[in-house]
Amino acid sequence: MRAQAKLGFILLLMPLLLWLTALIVIPHVDMFLISLRERVGVGEYATSTANYRTFLNEPLYLMTFARTAIMAVAATFITLLIAFPVSYYIAKMVKGRTQSALFLMCLVPFWVSELVRTFGWMILLRETGVFSSLLQWSGLVSGPVEMLYNDAAIMVGLVYTSMLFMVVPLVTTLESLDDSVIEAGYDLGGSGPSILREIIIPHATPGIVSGSIVVFMLSLGNYLTPTMLGGKDSLWFTELIYSQFIVRFNWELGAAFGFMLLILSSVIVWAMLRLTGQTLEKTMG
């Protein structure tokens, strides 16, 4: 019996180890090694930090890196600000069938591909688009207005695309807050803002953290939205990675970029967990 349990354990462990080592750990180590390689001749390589120096010395790369990070953080904040009141409404203000219907309505747009959602915004925002036509028709403007291809359009797309991943964890944590706790807050003389600050937000912290982590990751690693909605000047870091790999065929530099993106995302996720006293197991698992 003992031997049988051991055999079972090993059989269950194998797929996990195979998956994590062959598809996650070794590829990332290999990517790191490639990023430390410099081409010195035809088919000849030397170990050096040249790719990272290129990254640090080229203002365009650094600017894009910083811009992507700042915009991803901003998108996370905006998503949180928009989603919080809505999640609270779904979790606390309505009950029963209305509640499940509203919740389901939040999920529906995300069963379709991100490409379709981005395409929808293109139809709305472009020069010949719906908004521009409506504005002209109402007489507010005289000619077509181009609302696409700028940073605001990217922001709209990013916030829209990641909304679900904020709403779901928020609704789940807010629902677990007992109504009587909020009532007690009012009984003890609390006002709306003080109850929000002292009771609701502390209770919702795990939801806020896990939602923010996912939204941040999705925005940072997004390729489609910045490419389709952004203009020539609104470069995104993932576009640099793509162009090094697929267009320029400079895998060494591309791998260094990929590694920088990975470090950036890990640092920010770690900082977010640290600041709020959460762990990855608790927020994700």
Next chain:
Amino acid sequence: MIPTIPQPRAIRAAYGAYVALFFIYLALPLTVVAVFAFNDSQFPSLPWEGFTWNWFFGDSDPMIGVFHDRAILGAIGTSVFVGVCVSALSVAVGTSNAFLFNRYQFRGRGVLYVLMLMPLVIPGIVLGISILVFSSTLANAAWDGLKWDIVALRPGLTLVVLGQFSFIATIATLVISARLQKFDRTLEEAAMNLGAGRLTAVRTVTLPFLAPALVGAFVVAFLMSFENFNTTLMLVGSDAPLTIAMFDRLKEGSTPLLNAVSLLLMLGSSLLALMMIAFQRRAT
């Protein structure tokens, strides 16, 4: 603010209006995509030129509908194939992982659990390039050392499946684990007392209990695979799945054909999701 505590009507109304506005914002892009699929024009934009089914069934230039566009139909087929492979792999590995973490206490369990969650916090494009880099290292080594050309390790469907699997497996594991935790293990022991072997007990008692989660994980994995873009973009070869094919079309300039494909996608995924919900309702 809570319903049991009275609030001024103006605040209540403003709150309700905000939520209504939010849902309009959610619905707007999808609605325009759906509506312009029926516009009798070369461009998915105003003015409205009249209603047509041609973007679905049209068979002559310049209006070739979805059902006559070989490339798009082929891409849908590729996506379905990839989706089924990824879902089957993810559910299999996810089930095994769920049992491992639920049933065994061992050294390194915590570390492995965190490592298992990692793919969720690695940007999809980085997962894609790391697998691309590693597979080509392997392929080059096989060629240099043994003169073997391993096609499966070059960008193509095998790599797309592996790339998507690498993070969808985490999600399948989480979905299946959540249900396995609710399982009462004494039921399995009862089955074994009645003479069943361990495997028979798991097969006849535990797995039927897990069925809703297995189906749920399969559907979620399929939808995620179907709409994945970032990881797929880096690993794709000559057979493009639907999202990549649509992206290439969109870059060339869009016709309402893309709206028609999008509408079909919306209908398909909603149908799949509703079926999953119905199945889970019945099971619980």
